[in-house]
Amino acid sequence: MVDHDSPADGDLETAAQGAGASDRPGPRRSTWTPPSTAGMTPPLMSDDDLASALEHDLERATHSGTIHTIGAVEPEPEQEPEPESAREPEPMPEPMPEPDFAIEPDSESEAGNAPQPEAASKPAIVWDLDAEPLDEVATEAPETGAVMAPVRRSLPTSELAAALAAKAEAGGDTDEIMATLAEQLSLREQDAADFRQWQESMTSGATPEALAEVESARDGFGDILDDGHTTDAADAPAPPPAAPEPTHTFRMDEVLDSDLSSAPAPMTAPISDIPPPPGHELMPPRPPAVLQSVPPATPAIPDLVEPAPAASHESFDFDALLSGAVTGQDADTEPTDSDLGDSDPADTDRADTDPADTAIPDPDVADTDRAFADLTGPFPVTSEGVAILPEAPGAPIEPIASPRTPATEHVVIEAEPVSPPAFRVEESSVQPTAIDQRVGRASRLFWLWFAANSSVVSVAFGGAVLALGMSLRQAIVATLIGVAVSFLPLGLGTLAGKWSGQPTMIVSRATFGHVGNILPAVLALVVRVFWGAVLLWFLAAGTSRILVGAELSGSLGESQVTIIGLALGFLLALVIAFFGYGLIARIQLTFTIVSAMLIVGLILITWPSVDIATALTVGDGPWILVLTGAVLVFSFVGLVWAVSSADLARYQRTGSSGASSMLWSTFGATIPAFVLIAYGAVLAASNPDVATGLVDAPLDTIALLIPTWYPIPLIAALALSLLSGVVISIYSGGFALQATGATMRRSAAVVVVGVGVAAVAVLIALSVGDFTIIVRDVATSLAVPIAAWAGIFGAEMMIRNRSFVSEALVKRGGVYPDVNWPNVAMLIVSSIVGFGLTTASVSWLNWQGYLFPLLGVPLSSDVAASDLGVFVALVLGILTPIVAGIPAIRRQEELGPVRMRSQAD
Template sequence: MEGDEVEPDPGSLTDDEVKELVGHDLAAHDTLAAIEHLESVLVARATAAIPIQYPPDADDADAAADADAEELSDTDGLPTQLISFDDLPTPRVEPGAQPTFSAWIAPSARVPPAGQRRPEPLDLVPLELAPRDSEPVPVVPLAPLPVEHPDALSLDSVPLPLVGTGAIAAHDLGVAGPVGDAIDDDLVDDADDVRLPTGSLAAPVASARVATGERILFGDEPVPAPPFEVEDADLRPTPVERRVGRASRLFWLWFAATSSLISVGVGATLFTLGLSLRQMLVATLVGVALSFLPLGLGTLAGKWSGQPTMVVSRATFGLRGNVVPAALALLTRLFWGAVLLWLAGASAGTLFTAEGWAADPVLPTTAGIVVTIGAALAVAYFGYALVARVQLVLTIASGVLIVVMVAVTWRFVDLPTALAAPDAIWLRVITGAVLVFSYLGLAWANSSADVARYQRPTSSGATGMLWATFGAALPPFVLISYGGLLAASNRALAEDFASNPVSAFSRLGLPGWYPVPLLLAVGLGLISGLVLNIYSGGFTLEALGARLGRRWSTVAVGGAIALAGFVLAATVSDLSSVVRSLPTTLAVPVAAWAGLFVAEMMLRTRRFHQPSLLHAGGAYPDWRWTNLGMLAAATVIGLGLISSDLPWLRWEGYLFRLLGVAPGSDLGTTDIGVVVALGIGLLTPIVAGVPALRQQEDSIDTAALSLGK
């Protein structure tokens, strides 16, 4: 109080006066004063002398309770907030029993009549009885509810417990003294960080803490969305009640998508590079191992944030700067989607003409493209719930058809001939490993988090990484190896397998019933990969700034892929030229992006702050110029260290020419620029990015307050 005002008697204040007094304290941001005023009022009311007749012994408990109730009902002028427990019947003490305690009350609330012993101020009165061998178990009182507004204050709804100093010391309240400097630093201005005056009997009780960004689901287990309910997700975190996926689900989500017969053509392409069988296996293993970095760590990022890959990428490149890698990701999705669609149409046209079902491949090719894009777009339009179920069915079907394909064509494998192929110079193994890495890890790197968004928050991140990488790598490893084995066994067909696997299979003289399973094996695998490609492309388009909504962004991406697929079908007839040149060119900037992204993932010690990935002014800046500059530098250097057979890409390999190395030499054809770009990306955050990362993580709590989330 200021001036000559006299502090009012706490026991004489009315409820409205208490509200006004506490509201004044809270408006002045003086939480401690509000607590002290509440404490003084409650203590004054609780210690008011109330004549209560105690029963002489336990046998008269019921009569005493009735007398107390009658006396209270006839009492006029008692405080409305009086703390009294005398409406509870006094328990009976059975012979041979001793008290145990499930609640404690301050005996100052009871005033015994004259002649009876008054308990000492901090004695505790038992309310329940139990057998003699039970141990007393006190229960900590509930903490006061937070006051959002002074008008919402109600002393009925804010019971402030009266506890002794010993009980206060049992809590980590940050009281100066023996407890000493125990203030927690989890939240700024936290209620339990208040330093209490010496001897205070009222204290807020610390509540359970939730880590920043942690999502808690109350009630039942997460429930999957109906498969034919259109997913309304956008760039926001996946609702926790929909995060039903377990780590093993990632296996079949990726298995079906990567089990297309393109892998057979990739294996044959490795053989045409001059690699022996063992060199092909080594190159495939190295390429699969490198693919673990973007696929595995991207999966972990999706589980952490519940958001698409190109949204999480904003933490690495800035909210505005991320437009560069997002545009690159969209270009990658369009390219690989067009390749999958073209291969579906070309396979249908080749098979129909080879079997005599059509005289001209144009009609079956067109029909194959239309059916494939229609089926894939329909599944991707409905969203994750349908995608997950369809991918499970396609995983089983693809696995069966792959086994059937191997069983039917195994008689054409000649192991002695395949093993007799001589080794090429081992620099060519680098070329093969880069090709596999570009086709597998880098082709799907910017989609890895998109299918991990629905993982349970409690599932293991490491297990999810392993399942995703295993599911994505197993079919290509088997099919690439088998394609190389078939090509090495029959060198006359090696070029056919590399340029058009379906045409090569039809020339093997397969049983008359097999073309249908072969068409299914090709079609289902390509549809599965296209589903994931379109679904991921929709999120990428949204991350670029489109405001169409996920479903219509998916339709837009599907339409662009259909157009590109028809263009490829009209202009390209050789799979090996598509697989050999363009993927490597695209792989260079994607490898640089992947290196920067996964290196920061490995260095982070806190999870992402999801609201800051969507709104400016949070923990992540608009531009991260160091990473953007190194993305450009790694791309320029990488493109100077690869080669291409396409006329309009002959400028690539310019660094080789500056160093006096012919682009067509063994070193010039290694496409080592992809690995160099990946290495530059990995080293940049490790060398120069740690301070920026720590600054991001330190600002997460402040961002949570500024964004209100």
């Protein structure tokens, strides 16, 4: 055979010599000679031995050995799997999840105990046949020396806790602290992965020196290793004298046919669906690795071994780290790795994993594979076989401020807001009304006040205004002024009741002080008793006059009917006021509807008596009389109910509009009064006889203007409205009595006031018979101090920006003082000035008007008769807080929230 490509060495020398002798090459001949047999290497084994070895390899291939996947990672050297000798058989073997394929270097670099074998240039799939390496191969392992221990990059636990605590104390940003913590945790995971890789490489030979070096280096990584103490040869329990027989060895020859033992070695491992062992969660399979050299083969099932008990390790507490201290793990509350179960067989592949990948969560592990630390059943593991423990709880969340109901408000949280029952005695008195009962709308105030001011008596009052000497237009203007001024005490008092949910004279303590308010409270009690008695007398006397005039009284005389009317009216009013607001609200609604119908009927029936042409012919009187008429209307409408304005507003919704509540209450009190007073002035201006009769005998005069069949409706129009006024007087008088400091229940106070109203009513019926004297003298005399109080109280309401501290209105020593001396003093001064500018015809009131002579005004003049002292007292009262009360009001508003928080705490 001629080889033209590879000449022999001898031929090369000949060719060289020939080239030197002649430049022209000649024909080439074959110079190849067979190699000498003296230097040939004899075969290692004979053909029979080779066949026996192949048969032995086939048997081992069919045996379920450990299959490892060794990735050919370029920069990092690959590590060999942990020797099978370090494992111990499990008592109850179970098939394991399908492991990854093993890619190992060629046989020349497969040193059994080499700490760092050379990486294979080309990956290849090999089977771990548990065979001992050949001696000659083992002796060829490179002498690389001891592998250096990895250098730790993360901070120890104590230093990390101290660093985080220092940042927290220095006021560092929370995001920055959390970023530092996350960075250190990532470094800890990388350090742990590097240490495990180095440990497996060192313990592969299981030499005493390597194990001692591993134990020495472990001290620096003890606080970051989460798999407990490794079960290397030094820590493993001593083997028994006689090697026990394996509890179970899963062999393929139990399943395969007997002729497979002589078959050639399979290229792929057998495929079998084997359930996972108990105590492990079956993890989702990884996608198969793409291999370029040979197709992937299904690995054999490894022997099941029972791991040695691992020592418990200290858990990492995030909360303790953030707080500046790291505490040890509580064995009673947190299970360790040894408690959860043995590790996954994938632990043997840790050396093949890039350390940088250990810090990245495995995306193949589903959320449903994770369990909490308190579970005692199967638990999830990572791709490296490490048990997945629950995350430590985050830092405690700081409390978030939320709005809460002030301590001064009494609420029923779970109860549905409902109106108070009608026939249940009202419990609320000086304390704030419970929010669950404050369901009244603003429109409710209209009919609460309408019934009390829609009496037929207002028609007679219009005749009295015209009788002062004014014309019709002057009388209407005076009425309009009086009604308009009445808006001030009625509206502002309503707003005070809506703000605090308390009676008028209790709220007045914020203006005059706890002790200083006794004077206004006594004054309000006198006004309520007096006007309640007057209205009750009007009810009894008017009903008696109508019944006797219509000959419906039988054998009873007028005085007897009057006494009976007083008794019946008193009992009805007392019972209604005793039950309280629930029954009053329903009665007032009924009275309002009936009274409105009766007023419309009365106007329609008496309209034929109206003569507009004649009414307009009445000449004008002195315009100073308009002031007199306005004072009378203001005293009869606004000041009569000023001390009761908040009493009916206590049950208004807290979220309702204050302006709407003020308008509805004033409209309910003033519209019917204005219509009836103006209509009475029209009737009086239309006929001089009617004008005289409305002043001298109002009810008889009205009875003459209606048909004979209308007495019963007329009695209803008279009685219902007056009875409504008596009820409110007794009900409000009970609160005024409590405001004086009397310690009694509201129902008991109502009874006391009711008895006083009845006594005064009887006294009036027996001694006084002139309607003009009562309205003109007594009413205006009581109006002076009430006007001064209304001015001071109303002005403070206009100045205030915040609501009242309700609890401080009930108990002394809070926000509001015992005596507000400027307001108390000006109340007295304004009343003195007002009395000096009013006059009276009654002998026991003729001391008034003492300032007119000083001003050079005769007592018999129209100016002296105008009773302008009422308006003067009102104006002085309004100016008092504006001039001297604003600083005190602002201090109360500043101290109010502080005191409420202290009381709540």
